[in-house]
Amino acid sequence: MLSHAAFSGRAEAGVYSQAIALGNFFIVLSISGPPEEVTAELGRNVIGKIEEQISLSPDITPAEIGEMQNEQFKNGIKLNIFAARISGQKLTAAFVGAVTAKLRRKDTIINLVPESPAAELRNVSGGLQHGDVLVVGTAAFFQNLKSEEIFGQPDLNATELRDQLLPKIESLDSDSHLAAVFAKIDLVGEKEEEVVLEEEKPSSNLLAEGKSLFLARKTIEGWKGGNYRKLGYLTLIALVTLISVLAYQLRSRSLEVRSDSLQKIEQEAREGQDSAQKLLGLNDAIARETLEQTKKDVQESIESDFGANWQEKNFAEKKKLVAILAMLDEEINKAAHIYEVSPADFSDFSLLKSGVKVVSAQLHDGKMVVLDGANGAIYTLVTGSKTAEIAGGDFRDGKFLDFSGEKIFVQTPNGIYQQKTGGNKQVVPSSDNWKNVSGLVFFGGNLYLLDPGSNQIWKYQGTETGFAGISNYVKEGSSLDLSAAIRMQIDGYVYVLTQSNQLVRLASGGPTDFQVTGLPDGLGKVTSIFVTDETENIYLWDEEKKRIMVADKKGLYKAQYEIINRQSSISNPILLADERVKKIFLLSGAKVFSVDIKE
Numbered sequence: 001m002l003s004h005a006a007f008s009g010r011a012e013a014g015v016y017s018q019a020i021a022l023g024n025f026f027i028v029l030s031i032s033g034p035p036e037e038v039t040a041e042l043g044r045n046v047i048g049k050i051e052e053q054i055s056l057s058p059d060i061t062p063a064e065i066g067e068m069q070n071e072q073f074k075n076g077i078k079l080n081i082f083a084a085r086i087s088g089q090k091l092t093a094a095f096v097g098a099v100t101a102k103l104r105r106k107d108t109i110i111n112l113v114p115e116s117p118a119a120e121l122r123n124v125s126g127g128l129q130h131g132d133v134l135v136v137g138t139a140a141f142f143q144n145l146k147s148e149e150i151f152g153q154p155d156l157n158a159t160e161l162r163d164q165l166l167p168k169i170e171s172l173d174s175d176s177h178l179a180a181v182f183a184k185i186d187l188v189g190e191k192e193e194e195v196v197l198e199e200e201k202p203s204s205n206l207l208a209e210g211k212s213l214f215l216a217r218k219t220i221e222g223w224k225g226g227n228y229r230k231l232g233y234l235t236l237i238a239l240v241t242l243i244s245v246l247a248y249q250l251r252s253r254s255l256e257v258r259s260d261s262l263q264k265i266e267q268e269a270r271e272g273q274d275s276a277q278k279l280l281g282l283n284d285a286i287a288r289e290t291l292e293q294t295k296k297d298v299q300e301s302i303e304s305d306f307g308a309n310w311q312e313k314n315f316a317e318k319k320k321l322v323a324i325l326a327m328l329d330e331e332i333n334k335a336a337h338i339y340e341v342s343p344a345d346f347s348d349f350s351l352l353k354s355g356v357k358v359v360s361a362q363l364h365d366g367k368m369v370v371l372d373g374a375n376g377a378i379y380t381l382v383t384g385s386k387t388a389e390i391a392g393g394d395f396r397d398g399k400f401l402d403f404s405g406e407k408i409f410v411q412t413p414n415g416i417y418q419q420k421t422g423g424n425k426q427v428v429p430s431s432d433n434w435k436n437v438s439g440l441v442f443f444g445g446n447l448y449l450l451d452p453g454s455n456q457i458w459k460y461q462g463t464e465t466g467f468a469g470i471s472n473y474v475k476e477g478s479s480l481d482l483s484a485a486i487r488m489q490i491d492g493y494v495y496v497l498t499q500s501n502q503l504v505r506l507a508s509g510g511p512t513d514f515q516v517t518g519l520p521d522g523l524g525k526v527t528s529i530f531v532t533d534e535t536e537n538i539y540l541w542d543e544e545k546k547r548i549m550v551a552d553k554k555g556l557y558k559a560q561y562e563i564i565n566r567q568s569s570i571s572n573p574i575l576l577a578d579e580r581v582k583k584i585f586l587l588s589g590a591k592v593f594s595v596d597i598k599e
Helices: 040-056 062-070 139-144 147-151 158-163 166-170 226-279 284-306 318-335
Strands: 002-008 015-022 025-032 078-087 090-097 099-105 108-111 118-127 133-138 179-185 338-341 344-348 358-364 367-372 377-382 388-392 400-404 407-412 415-419 425-429 439-443 446-451 456-462 467-472 485-490 494-498 503-507 526-530 537-542 547-552 557-563 574-578 583-588 591-596
Touching (some): 002 158, 025 062, 025 179, 040 062, 133 139, 133 158, 226 284, 226 318, 358 400, 367 400, 407 439, 439 485, 526 574
Parallel strands (some): 338 557
Antiparallel strands (some): 002 015, 015 025, 099 108, 133 179, 358 367, 400 407, 537 547
């Protein structure tokens, strides 16, 4: 049994150090040189190339890995690499540059490589025993850490050996030149297998009769007894050798075919990625479609060359194929502006009153006004400063709220009231026409009530003394069905959201040609909408998929924000947005959560 762990320092300009374990391969790498040439990207590319070499050729030797990398770096870039493979109890390694390997065997610490940097690629190999602790690292690692610090606690496993050194490493001014791999050999319960040669016995009486299983002919003079048996063994060896050669050739050909297939698939993915990159910023929707089609084509190529059930198989190219598909998914998400976000705590109205339950809210001019249905209170929250205060009360039966400036209107079963410092004033009486009011908006000096029970939007025209009587906003005889409407917002157009995920846009009392298009996938269950004359975009909350969808006012999809945690705390929230402070708000219970708007 082999336990192992690795440590890698932080990359800096001109320095990249990395230590990795890939199966039974252990690699320690450090590159240094001009800052404009030696970057983290260069280092990651080198590590990726090594991973690819090992994946495509599992039988590759450490010397071959070291030689291929050593040939790549000239002209002022310094390569330090130690490549090792542990097979059973045998260590094989190759190294060049300022790297060191030390082995603790019982109470003795053995230096496996010279202390001075190796100018040329050199090899080392040997046997390992139970309890051996092997540490391979950059020269800087061993210069900053003493042997007694590294090997002082021999009973620890590889991970524990590494972790007990981390406080010392973190205290250093810089760890960019530090990288190391720790390995410990544990053979408890295991033993070496021994090969025992036993005398061959015939499986039938053919050999006993002086006949050969392979040469069906009579005994020839001079070939009797043991000589005839030798001929059979030699023939068997020749046959096995021939089969092995053929199997090797077939395997080599299979590996070559799979390697060619992988290169073709990589090229296919790169070409699609390059085409999409040219479209990004010009037409993101087409860029996304290009990437989605590329992914589909790549998947078909993989299934054609590696089988429909390739994901259930174990073969060298599988890791690379998975990485290609993951890269395409990442590019699709970038083109689709799909962001995974963790909502932040923005404000908590329970600091103003206990038992708060927000039932309605609106946002204008950097100010949020909220109706607390449990306490009948109205709160305000300034989005720029996060200043919250109580603005009024006595609305325990309040259902919906909207405001403009200092005018705050609340709809109740008894009518619409305007909140005032000296007391609340009824500005619109209740009407027998009201059946099931589901929204209130104050816009352009007029009040609008969404009433799906009456299949109507009621309008109250503003006057110098208050508001005129009730009137229909939706034209008489209209075929518009508002019976399933749940939300309404106005920016000049009237937007109505229905239970079936329809977003209807109205003008002058009738529907207009409008729909949200270009979504990456279908909507789950949209329960909230926000749009005003202050926003450039329309915001939708998808309760089923816990995400915020953003579209421009022509209905073209722009972005989505997927909530990756706190999902249980955010249930059927009220959705608001302030584009001036670049934040989207989710109001749930007494809390306000925020998500930053991406550029």
